Amino acid sequence: MTNPAISSITIVGGGTAGWMTAALLSKLLMGRYAITLIESEEIGTIGVGEATIPAIKIFNDMMEIDEAEFLKATQGTFKLGIEFVDWREKGHSYIHGFGKIGVDRLWLHTHQFWLKMFPKGGFRDFDSYSMCTAAARKGRFAPPDARRGPPMSDLDYAYHFDASLYARYLRSLSEKRGVKRIEGRITDVVLKAESGFIDKVVLQSGQAIGGDLFIDCSGMRGLLIGDALGVGYQDWSQWLLCDRAYAVPSANPTQITPYVTCTTRDAGWQWRIPLQHRTGNGYVHSSAYTSDQQAVDTLMSTLGGPALGDPRLIKFRPGKRHQTWEKNCVAIGLSAGFLEPLESTSIHLIQTGLLRLLSLFPGQGFHAADIREYNTYSDDEYRDIRDFIIAHYKITRRDDTPFWAYVKHMEVPETLQRKIDLFQSSARIFKRGAFELFREESWVQVLLGQGMWPDYDPNVDMMTEADIAGYLHDIEAVIGEHTDAMPRHEDYINRYCKAASL
Numbered sequence: 001m002t003n004p005a006i007s008s009i010t011i012v013g014g015g016t017a018g019w020m021t022a023a024l025l026s027k028l029l030m031g032r033y034a035i036t037l038i039e040s041e042e043i044g045t046i047g048v049g050e051a052t053i054p055a056i057k058i059f060n061d062m063m064e065i066d067e068a069e070f071l072k073a074t075q076g077t078f079k080l081g082i083e084f085v086d087w088r089e090k091g092h093s094y095i096h097g098f099g100k101i102g103v104d105r106l107w108l109h110t111h112q113f114w115l116k117m118f119p120k121g122g123f124r125d126f127d128s129y130s131m132c133t134a135a136a137r138k139g140r141f142a143p144p145d146a147r148r149g150p151p152m153s154d155l156d157y158a159y160h161f162d163a164s165l166y167a168r169y170l171r172s173l174s175e176k177r178g179v180k181r182i183e184g185r186i187t188d189v190v191l192k193a194e195s196g197f198i199d200k201v202v203l204q205s206g207q208a209i210g211g212d213l214f215i216d217c218s219g220m221r222g223l224l225i226g227d228a229l230g231v232g233y234q235d236w237s238q239w240l241l242c243d244r245a246y247a248v249p250s251a252n253p254t255q256i257t258p259y260v261t262c263t264t265r266d267a268g269w270q271w272r273i274p275l276q277h278r279t280g281n282g283y284v285h286s287s288a289y290t291s292d293q294q295a296v297d298t299l300m301s302t303l304g305g306p307a308l309g310d311p312r313l314i315k316f317r318p319g320k321r322h323q324t325w326e327k328n329c330v331a332i333g334l335s336a337g338f339l340e341p342l343e344s345t346s347i348h349l350i351q352t353g354l355l356r357l358l359s360l361f362p363g364q365g366f367h368a369a370d371i372r373e374y375n376t377y378s379d380d381e382y383r384d385i386r387d388f389i390i391a392h393y394k395i396t397r398r399d400d401t402p403f404w405a406y407v408k409h410m411e412v413p414e415t416l417q418r419k420i421d422l423f424q425s426s427a428r429i430f431k432r433g434a435f436e437l438f439r440e441e442s443w444v445q446v447l448l449g450q451g452m453w454p455d456y457d458p459n460v461d462m463m464t465e466a467d468i469a470g471y472l473h474d475i476e477a478v479i480g481e482h483t484d485a486m487p488r489h490e491d492y493i494n495r496y497c498k499a500a501s502l
Helices: 015-028 056-062 067-074 110-120 131-137 163-176 223-228 292-300 346-359 368-394 402-409 414-426 440-450 458-462 465-484 489-496
Strands: 008-012 034-039 049-051 077-079 081-085 093-097 158-162 180-183 186-191 198-203 208-210 213-216 233-235 244-250 260-265 268-274 279-285 312-315 319-321 329-331
Touching: 008 015, 008 208, 015 034, 015 056, 015 163, 015 346, 049 268, 056 158, 056 346, 067 158, 067 163, 067 489, 077 489, 081 131, 081 440, 093 131, 093 440, 110 458, 110 465, 131 465, 158 163, 186 223, 198 223, 213 223, 223 329, 244 292, 279 292, 319 368, 329 346, 346 368, 368 402, 368 414, 368 440, 414 440
Parallel strands: 008 034, 008 213, 034 180, 081 260, 213 329
Antiparallel strands: 049 158, 077 158, 081 093, 186 198, 198 208, 233 319, 244 279, 244 312, 260 268, 268 279
16 A cells, blocks of 8 residues: 555644534544644634525535534524625615526526516516525525425525534534544644654643644634745735624624625625524724724624624735645635635635545645645635625725725736626626536626626527516516415524524
8 A cells, every 4th residue: 555544633723614624524534533623712713603605504414413403503594695785886785595596498597588678677676586585585484395396496595603603513523423622722833854744733731742634723824834834825905805804793683584684884894694692793894995993883883783792803814825735734714715704605615625635635645646636626716706706896886985996996807807708798607617616696696786787698589578578477476476485584493493592
């Protein structure tokens, strides 16, 4: 055997990234490796209310997690999409919803027909052609039902939950499967002289912990990947201007919505994430365009309920490591890179990083080809998500503040400009590879929602306007009927997964 198995995995850092790593590896590797996680209670985690995308269900299924139990433990609610308020222009909102949009005709998608007919009058906004967006607008929720066929089978969903409670939940599962947790602050990282690989980490107490594979979940600092191994950072702040956020919880409003709300502010945007026990709020902003005090004042004056704490500052730098796997160290989570949470991709990037690691899992040889493939895929994934987020800023009619004027007129990456040009010409989107997270439905909803009005595919004219009108009105009617029959989001939670009071 030329590449014998390693025997030990050392995870540096807890939080969501660390405990997702420990939980998944301890579950899928079935005790073959000794897994140790080091974290310090002195070092806090970001731990705000977290929003996810539907792929989180894949992770939970792999973990054999009971959905209702998990939601009770994390004060979780359901998510059908993201509402964007004032992004196109003040007074306008749209929802980027999950699941399918309408029903295809010929080889063409619903938005192509809608683009032709909507200007003629008598048709609803594009939100009405997706089950998830229509249900979200009405505050309704039901899981997909394959037995009933479309549109009920087209539903898809994710979750909102308390990230700190999620980490605690996963820690319990991990420790039951043999993961060893060590409390302590790391003060030194010792490298092997001959290879530059990580040999061991040393705690403040003097205890040294070795390992074959080290996984850096230490957050934005990148204690292993950056400080010890010297891997540099690609800075994307020329396109993503926001570099900090203030976060604060508040009491829930009257309605717990089945969607996140992202509302623009003068120098960025504000999130609102509804949980069972509170609402998570945060103002993601650029320090070059507003002061800390102005940011705090903006956030605290726009909460949907009384604040339940003091605002907490989170500083970040948008971008990613040049390599997320270097020598015998893999960076997972914020140590690998940071993209603002506009499209709820943080946990997804943890998940895909772990699945990619499992598919390229090293032996003692730590072969360069495996590491290179991991890094190439990671680069592509981060850039795709980066471009999707930049599109929210670039495609806007707003230039009413210096921040919005800059992003509206800025040059964007060539990869994004190519997508914009293609969509403008014919309302078409094509995925370039398996790494691309966002499907055509996502790009269509965001680009239309942000205010682009492209030419439609000329083959739409193969159908008569009367036939197209009947087709669109049928979709509206069927979706309206089914969403009206769905239970209210809060009623579904109360019946299925109501958490005990904290």
